[in-house]
Amino acid sequence: MAARWFHRSCSICEASCGLRVLADREERRVLRIEGNPDDPISQGHICPKATAMQGVFEDPDRLKKPIRKTASGDWEEVSWDEAFDYAATRIEALQEQYGNDTLGVYIGNPSGFDVGCLLYNRFILESLRTPRMFSAATMDHFPKLFTSRVLFGKGSILPIPDLDRCDYFLCLGGNPIVSQGSIMSAPGVRKKLEAISERGGRFVVVDPRRSESAKVADEHLFIRPGSDAYFLFALTNVIFEDGLVRLGRFEAFTDGIDKLRELATEFTPESTAAATGIGAETTRRIAVELAAHANACVYGRIGTCTVEFGTLASWLVDVVNILLGRYDEPGGMMFPRPATGQHEPGNPMPPIAIGPYKTAARGLPTIDGHLPSSAFAEELDVAAAGERRMRALVITCGNPVLSMPAGDRISRGLEGLEFMVAIDIYLNETTRHADLILPTAPQLEHENFDFLCQSTAIRNHVRYSEQVFEPEPGEKRSWEVYLELAARLNGADPQTFDEMSLIQNATRFAGKLGLDVDHVIAQLDPTPGPMRLVELQLRCGPYGDQFGMNPDGLNLEKLKAARGAIDLGPLESRFPDILRTEGRRIALTDPMITCDIPRLLASRPSYENPDGLRLIGRRQARGMNSWLHNLPNLAKGRMRCTLLVHPKDADRHGLASGDRARVRSRVGQLEVDVEVSDEMMPGVVSLPHGFGHGSPGTRLGVAVEKQPGVNANVLTDDLPLDVPSGTSIANGIPVEIEAA
Numbered sequence: 001m002a003a004r005w006f007h008r009s010c011s012i013c014e015a016s017c018g019l020r021v022l023a024d025r026e027e028r029r030v031l032r033i034e035g036n037p038d039d040p041i042s043q044g045h046i047c048p049k050a051t052a053m054q055g056v057f058e059d060p061d062r063l064k065k066p067i068r069k070t071a072s073g074d075w076e077e078v079s080w081d082e083a084f085d086y087a088a089t090r091i092e093a094l095q096e097q098y099g100n101d102t103l104g105v106y107i108g109n110p111s112g113f114d115v116g117c118l119l120y121n122r123f124i125l126e127s128l129r130t131p132r133m134f135s136a137a138t139m140d141h142f143p144k145l146f147t148s149r150v151l152f153g154k155g156s157i158l159p160i161p162d163l164d165r166c167d168y169f170l171c172l173g174g175n176p177i178v179s180q181g182s183i184m185s186a187p188g189v190r191k192k193l194e195a196i197s198e199r200g201g202r203f204v205v206v207d208p209r210r211s212e213s214a215k216v217a218d219e220h221l222f223i224r225p226g227s228d229a230y231f232l233f234a235l236t237n238v239i240f241e242d243g244l245v246r247l248g249r250f251e252a253f254t255d256g257i258d259k260l261r262e263l264a265t266e267f268t269p270e271s272t273a274a275a276t277g278i279g280a281e282t283t284r285r286i287a288v289e290l291a292a293h294a295n296a297c298v299y300g301r302i303g304t305c306t307v308e309f310g311t312l313a314s315w316l317v318d319v320v321n322i323l324l325g326r327y328d329e330p331g332g333m334m335f336p337r338p339a340t341g342q343h344e345p346g347n348p349m350p351p352i353a354i355g356p357y358k359t360a361a362r363g364l365p366t367i368d369g370h371l372p373s374s375a376f377a378e379e380l381d382v383a384a385a386g387e388r389r390m391r392a393l394v395i396t397c398g399n400p401v402l403s404m405p406a407g408d409r410i411s412r413g414l415e416g417l418e419f420m421v422a423i424d425i426y427l428n429e430t431t432r433h434a435d436l437i438l439p440t441a442p443q444l445e446h447e448n449f450d451f452l453c454q455s456t457a458i459r460n461h462v463r464y465s466e467q468v469f470e471p472e473p474g475e476k477r478s479w480e481v482y483l484e485l486a487a488r489l490n491g492a493d494p495q496t497f498d499e500m501s502l503i504q505n506a507t508r509f510a511g512k513l514g515l516d517v518d519h520v521i522a523q524l525d526p527t528p529g530p531m532r533l534v535e536l537q538l539r540c541g542p543y544g545d546q547f548g549m550n551p552d553g554l555n556l557e558k559l560k561a562a563r564g565a566i567d568l569g570p571l572e573s574r575f576p577d578i579l580r581t582e583g584r585r586i587a588l589t590d591p592m593i594t595c596d597i598p599r600l601l602a603s604r605p606s607y608e609n610p611d612g613l614r615l616i617g618r619r620q621a622r623g624m625n626s627w628l629h630n631l632p633n634l635a636k637g638r639m640r641c642t643l644l645v646h647p648k649d650a651d652r653h654g655l656a657s658g659d660r661a662r663v664r665s666r667v668g669q670l671e672v673d674v675e676v677s678d679e680m681m682p683g684v685v686s687l688p689h690g691f692g693h694g695s696p697g698t699r700l701g702v703a704v705e706k707q708p709g710v711n712a713n714v715l716t717d718d719l720p721l722d723v724p725s726g727t728s729i730a731n732g733i734p735v736e737i738e739a740a
């Protein structure tokens, strides 16, 4: 058969661009990958990382069969049957001996881009029977989930900038030009940002580095890392003092405004200027500009989350938008309507569960089921966690050695485990410590559905991804691995397990519409796997055909026939109907958040000290966290893992571009090449994360040769936390530098 075009999305980042892939199935060759010009959402946009879809598929280093570590430390291929048996037997034995929580689980970022992982991870989580659950979220957007959970009742009800209609975009701690947008799925984001100014609006970036986004903005303000909460509080203060509050519809269901006014009195533009580095006049002007623009939105990302006051900063983003009447209104921050029905009106959710499980070393509680990633290293460490330490671990789609705080301590800790399984496609810095690696088929070898970005997209849409190639003989898709491992742990048969879940889901979804469950199941494609669950949710969802009750509605057949996204229109107002709080009210000053204000006040002097250096991160256009450096196409070019230092700081420390610097934090040190750059705010240095690829025993030939770099997270202190949410602090780490 000749080659043909396949339509699917790029599942590397949140933009989820629509692609078309020219491939010869029989030859198992990709001939071309390009942006799908007919996709109504991404309109042909792609970035260099789209080639990773092919690169990963072809990478000779990618794992295809389960491998087990031998007594001599080598790897041997084993059958899936042996692999699942080995995993289940060891996990059960260790849990029997030490208790269920001796097993830890870590879920990494790529699992969010695979509908198989998303819809089947509950099988694994339930079967592993342990509360010791870690994920990349607490090194990422957890403060934002936390504030949405408190204010709106559900973590996934996230405010998304209505980028196409806003006339003022205040972006704090995000660099969408490089990240391609996060908690803001907006393929082709550069054009959308440029369009704001072109239509007479204003784009303002607040960032300790003159980032790629700052360079296309109308205005850039340097801010001292970690200090956004002071700046946002000062904006709040001006909004009250100048009488700019305009609650609009929210007045009817928002509580705590008077209390908020009182809380903001401590944070004037003058009293916060020394901490933020932003002059009082500028803060006042920004507040007035925000209020003067009819369609302003305030947006915060990584730089407002993984910082000392991540929860307060994320909350204050909510506060400012709400006070100015910019939530849930066209042109402001809006709330998507997923076609699979996650954000339809429903009963109130119980408050955030703090605990009951607590870590062994520090007694840190689970927060809505998540343990802080900063506790990961110490929970592996016998000196810190003692007898209750983790002795076994399941990691899926994650590389905590490079992505979590105190990476070198994690590496040592993993070495001490009695048993570790990694569900991963590479033998890398983390998985080399495993006893067993279970690979999953790469994206081109399975269908997909852009599930998560339905909650983050700037326009409502759905997109189906066609499978390009069959998995190779012996390869399994992620959902099959999850399901079969779970079944083995339960002594059950995977098919029965899967059918049970289908019936449960069908009962829930069909029940809401008053449909007969058997009738619904009979109409679904019987092929097992995540797509029949997607079909069920889609058809029962807000745009669905409701199994015949709404014949013009969506179903999987129509979605497949679209060969790209189906545009479901601009975001629309959804509040208060979708609130999942008690009485559908927003408690703006919930103590779960405001309890951290005294800490913010107490810390102010530490931000006012201009002498110390603080370290921040830096994402890169040709990488995705730690895992695309092994693709020749993306790894080529000069070494990217460099330390950016402002000329004044470089002078002070006797450093010039090309020199080696030693960087030291409370927990670690490393040596790295320096690049002197006035992009940096004085007093701030920047190092990208996700590098550090030279460890023995990995199988990442290209990464080690072309972009080895150093592991920035060796410097990330695992002790301090954003207290309410337990999120790690990856930005604003106090460091010292010297010539190496």
Ligand SMILES: Nc1nc2c(c(=O)[nH]1)N[C@H]1C(S)=C(S)[C@@H](COP(=O)(O)OP(=O)(O)OC[C@H]3O[C@@H](n4cnc5c(=O)[nH]c(N)nc54)[C@H](O)[C@@H]3O)O[C@H]1N2
Binding pocket: 107, 108, 109, 110, 114, 136, 139, 140, 141, 302, 396, 397, 398, 399, 400, 402, 403, 404, 423, 424, 425, 426, 428, 439, 440, 441, 442, 443, 478, 617, 618, 624, 625, 626, 627, 689, 690, 712, 713, 716, 730
């Ligand atoms: N210092 C610092 N640290 C950070 C950050 C920062 O800004 N600064 N950012 C944080 C953020 S936002 C995130 S999301 C985390 C990411 O942290 P992680 O999710 O732990 O790390 P990744 O680098 O994304 O690693 C992804 C892993 O998944 C594997 N993988 C890729 N595709 C597949 C697949 O299809 N199937 C399977 N089974 N495995 C796959 C890769 O081989 C790799 O091992 O890092 C965090 N760490």
Ligand SMILES: Nc1nc2c(c(=O)[nH]1)N[C@H]1C(S)=C(S)[C@@H](COP(=O)(O)OP(=O)(O)OC[C@H]3O[C@@H](n4cnc5c(=O)[nH]c(N)nc54)[C@H](O)[C@@H]3O)O[C@H]1N2
Binding pocket: 013, 014, 109, 140, 172, 173, 174, 175, 176, 178, 179, 180, 181, 182, 206, 207, 208, 209, 211, 223, 224, 225, 226, 227, 228, 301, 302, 303, 304, 307, 616, 617, 618, 619, 620, 621, 622, 623, 624, 625, 731, 732
């Ligand atoms: N090419 C590429 N794209 C990616 C990724 C990648 O690794 N590479 N990773 C993906 C992932 S997992 C995520 S979560 C998203 C993240 O998406 P973004 O948050 O948009 O990406 P970052 O580049 O981390 O942007 C953070 C910005 O915050 C700034 N900053 C640091 N500290 C502070 C601070 O205290 N205050 C303020 N105001 N700013 C600060 C940094 O200088 C940086 O410019 O990107 C995703 N997209």
Ligand code: SF4
Binding pocket: 010, 011, 012, 013, 014, 015, 016, 017, 045, 046, 047, 048, 049, 050, 180, 187
């Ligand atoms: S922007 Fe993201 S989704 Fe789009 S092609 Fe690049 S990596 Fe893929």
Ligand SMILES: [Mo]
Binding pocket: 109, 136, 140
């Ligand atoms: Mo992330």
